[in-house]
Amino acid sequence: MGQNSSITNLFREIGNAVTNKRNTMQNPSTPHLDGDTKRIITINHGPQQTKYITNNISTSKYSFISFLPKFLFEQFRKYSNIFFLCIAVLQQIPGVSPTGRYTTAVPLSIILCCAAIKEIIEDVKRHIQDGAVNKRRVLIFREGSWRYTTWRQVKVGDIVKVLDNEFFPADLVLLSSGEPNSICYIQTSNLDGETNLKVRQGLPQTAHMISSIQLKELLGVIECELPNRHLYDFAGTLKLNNVAFPIPLGSDQILLRGSQLKNTAWIYGLVIYSGHDTKLMMNSSSVPFKRTNVEQVTNSQILFLLLILVILCLFSTIAGEIWNYQNKSAHWYLGLTRLTGDKTANSPVNHFGYTFLTFFILFNNLIPISLQITVDLVKFIQAYFINWDRDMYDPETDTPANARTSNLNEELGQVKYIFSDKTGTLTKNVMVFKQCSILGIMYGSGNVAEFNSYELLKNLEYHSTGSQIREFLTLLATCHTVVPENKLRTESLNDIVYQASSPDEYALVSALKEMGVIFFRRTPDSVVINFRGTEEKYEILNVLEFSSDRKRMSVIVRTPNNEIKLFCKGADSVIMERLAPDEPNVPLTMEHLESFAKDGLRTLCLGSRILTNEEYNEWLIQYREASTAINNRNELVAEVAERIEQNLVLLGATGIEDKLQDQVPESLSMLLKAGIKIWVLTGDKKETAINIGYSCKLLSDQLLNLTLDEETLDDTRRQLREHCQTFGDSLRKENLASLVIEGKTLKYALSPSCRQDFLDLAISCKTVICCRVSPKQKAEVVELVKRSTDDITLAIGDGANDVGMIQTAHVGVGIMGREGVQAACAADYTIGQFRFLTKLLFVHGVWSYRRLCKVLLYSFYKNICLYVMELWFAFHNGFSGQILFERWTIAIYNVLFTAAPPMALGLLDRCCSAETMMRFPAIYKMSQNRSDFNIKVFWTWCLNAVYHSIILYFMSYAMLRHDVAYSNGQVGDYLLLGNIIYTYVIFVVCLKAGLESDSWTFLTHIAIWGSIASWFVFFIIYSSIWPTIPLAPEMRGMAKYVFSSMYFWLGLLLIPITALLTDFIYNCLQRTLYKTLMQEVQEKEVANQDPYDLVMSRQTSTVSRVAERLALLKSVFVRTRTPKMSGIIPGPYHGFAFSQEEDGVVPQNQLIRNCDTNIQKPPGL
């Protein structure tokens, strides 16, 4: 398997190389000067000199014209189709085929037609999806006026206006926006998975263009690099006619397709890359072809079967040659000697090769011709069942589940590892202020959805801590980077909306607004709040920015009372260090923090300090010096800030809930129960990730929690070794342990020298959380697990940063949510909510797997059962290659008489009800272990088929051995025997499908009895068409004679029952002696009993065993714990969380200073 995937990788790389080449090839064709190294776009100058590709996006496979050649090419890349095409061609050689000339060509064309219909349906869906995107409307400025147009008509050089919350139709250069200094906020979670908003700023030279009059005057040229796939890099220049020098353009001015405008009224942008040239599309590689495990087993078995086929043919040919050699002249009536005498020595009659081909054609159907199409169709409809499932429909976003490929349904039933993204997948990316602790008093409850402010407001008025509560609220209202806005331009404070790049701050400020502490105006040097009716103005003296090293943010304000105060908020660890000595509320606050952390809340500690004028002025001098330093400015500023952030008074702490998606903890616990290991791969910080781990119940005190956070390769290696050794015998087994690993450490852990240890350690844990991982690392981690274990991996995510892992994993699932379609486009399945994953796996996965296995096994079974009979008959006809049945009746065996039963098995079979499977995830373990389809099962079925054919052939042979089949003394012929056997075969094969069916719906009945009936109808009609239609003379009158023979009817009762009796007895024995869990549950279900006790009794033993092992492990870990070994989290993590863009285009400080809510914003018309 490892080898296989490396081969696929190789192919993928070659594919990429080819696409890249194609991309670079496209551009030299542009006639323009310098066209091969850069792109030159004129602004407001009519059509572009170079023709660029349109903004039309197509993800469909075929077009009207390309359908036929492309489809045929696709089809004949499949081995089986080539095989049967060869057979069809071989049949054209005169005198070779024992079954006529078109008996393979016709079924093959029928099958190809079915495949074509399926492909057309699938591709039409894609065309419709593309159409929806291409037809989105956008306002563009072309030839001096605004007009609405569809996305597809947007051209390079167009100026577009994008409104708040809209997506960008192409890659744009930001010209100006409705915000001051042409700033705009964008959400790029689609592209890179980062949750915080990003700031982009237009060039000052274009910032003034806020109306069409000014836009019209914008004349110039943009030169930029050729389209490429680098999301974060861009280089270009803007040459304006009225500006003497070219102005550099960088990634700060670029708005990429796929991202979304947020908190900004509007922007003007100039299109630079369109359609498939956009960075988004350049990054979306086509969905790699995934081959499922079942398919691999099937393919290898087909090859083996092919080998058997060749051996059979060789054997028959040699036997035939020997027979010929010995009997050719003796059996004068055959006229064989005359034949050779007539022709040249190379005549087909006597040539070894020709005889071989005869047998090859005779036995070719041992490999089922209809397998591919049956499996394709079954999977196709199974995929529709997924789409149709109402339980997986998300009413909020109006999205049903969607199987984008039908290839992988059965893999869903075998998943052992789930790799999940965090933001947008497990969490909603909505922060809600939930609890706080002020001077040791806790407000709010973890159980209520929203913060209840009654208690707090009461204490604010009457309690002794009232003044501190006031201070607490004031701090939250002033110490942040949020910008208020009144879009309706009314006086009412309720109409204030906030724009924040940090969702945490947004949550806090919004919660304050609910409490009547309304932050409503920001000017470059002050913040004005309405504190429950009274307007207060706080002058912002300094902003000490947040960074992930500092883990805190402070502002120094001058209060209305003319006091200078330092407000500081940050992680508990850093705030606690900076408190004044003997702070009395520390223990209580710590306790509260711990309880917040246990609930998975994101915590912040708040502290304040009153500064004297002298103190402040002294510090200010140092600060100014540092902030104007040439070298190491950031470090110096941080150092100075450190000096003033001391001796804080602890005000309290806040707890913000990172809202989980619905039922995430429940779903995760079900998945864990099903023996699935869960890995969370997130780009977020360790603290945030651990918080979510707790709130999802992935981490808990009942687990052995390990963390890896090492700075160097050597440390990582040593730490991994130690952990592995401590695990001892339990390594690579199921342990109640969890592992948290930091992105940097992960980089070392994935290096070749650590890789094996890391893997050993990671798969010994139930859950693994990887923090700060890049999209590439996500894919690497998945690749590692996929390669080193034999298990099926599933990746689930919602953003473009998950695309890598979604494509790498065996199965990729995309969350089709409010935002973004990137992940969904790369995914194999899309669902609206994480919780639907359980039904997707437990019900659809298990059903699809079991059904598909049955379909595969059954398809082989039915073909072997019929066609191996030609071998038995060969023993009776001197290995001449004569067929026992009429040629067309066997040719349409697969397309008519036995086409429906496998479909019934593949679509309608149900082992247990969906409810039961959802209730008992333990059932999932059965299909996880691939017990339904492996080499052993496969060959058991094949042998079963051979056994059935022996029974059918030899019993029928014995029954008609004396030929006299009628009371009027008449005798039959070879075809009478053939048709009788054929009828029995139809019965046995159809009933065998029934025997393998766990549930018979009315459609199953139709499939089974209908197939049998169809043979009778066909037989009657077919036996009476000669000579009206010049076909099948040998069949004329056959039906009448078959049905008038008593032997036929008596044999019909006896022989199929005899053949199936062994299967029946086997099933019965198996049910009695070695019942599987699934079967027991099924029995209970049929008997209307609750299978709860049963499932539990089967589980308890393993649970207690694992628990024992945990206790042992914990003690070992504690005993061997060295001071250096920080790898174990003792209790819940005192995390903090604060997401804020760092090192952005506009610093936080400046962002605040730039803002003035008193100035009206331009409407942008």
Place this chain on the structure above:
Amino acid sequence: MSNQPATEDNHDEQKSKKPADTAFKQQRLPAWQPIITADTALPVFLIIGLLFIPIGIVLVVTSERVLEYDLDYTDTNCISSTGGNVTCADVLRSNNFTGASCNCTKTITLEQSYTGEVYFYYGLINYYQNHRRYVKSRDDNQLLGKAPPVSADCQPFQTSANGTAYTPCGAIANSKFNDTLTLSFNGTSVPLTNIGIAWTTDKAVKFQNPANPTTYFTNASRPPNWQKTPWDLDTSNNNTNNGYQNEDFIVWMRTAAMPTFRKLYRKLNLTNAGTFQNGLPAGNYVLTVQYNYPVTSFSGRKQFIISTTSWMGGKNPFLGWAYIAVGIICMIAFVIFFALHKTWKIQNRPPT
């Protein structure tokens, strides 16, 4: 996706994408769940056992009631009546199979009287009528009475040396069985008929003589092994049983399934009153063979078979015994599963 501009979206939203709630789409079709456990299997075994054993007994008895006599006349049972104590087979061989004929007689004794319809068969052993090249070597269009050219399938008996098509063409027709077998009882010949020995559909549809059969068949070239033209196959029933419609020919053209086979040759003509009114009485019969058909070259055997039939057909006890055997197996399975069921239940009873 909810953040798209334009009005067309509002239009879309009215049409919810919620899947339809039908039993098929939600995979909730009511289903019968047959579970094969000892409980459900026991009655099945019992019913099969109780049903099959009696059927088997009836079939065995039926088969036993069928009377059958067969004689292998390939060599030693057919000594040339022209003297010299040579077998007819040797006579043919010594004449190099060039159409020489040989006659022999053989006395056979029926121990019992064969009452009712009696059928006479010839049997061939080690004769591969099911060989692929043989089976294929015919032209069904020609047999419908259509004019030449004939299909190349008939090779190597497609056309004669002078280029005209063989009528009928092909290896099957060429090798038509041409021994004549007659039977006499106490000097009177047993009345036999060759009408009604072929499948009715064959005679009515598949085999049709061309227009003007007399001239057609006399002008056409007959297969190399034939000593008569097709129109002279049956001299007694000139119009209805000659040419392609000759029933001996039709029977032969239905190629047998196995290298050991028999074909219906004659029926006892019961319409005649007299000795053979109720069948063949017991006693000595004389079989007269006109021995034309060579089989010894390939160690084949020829048989002459006299048989009555039951409501099922010829004598074949296999089906009866098979029924009995399967019935017994089911009964054994019943007993074993009954025992298993009892012991298993006791073992698996949950401790309460």
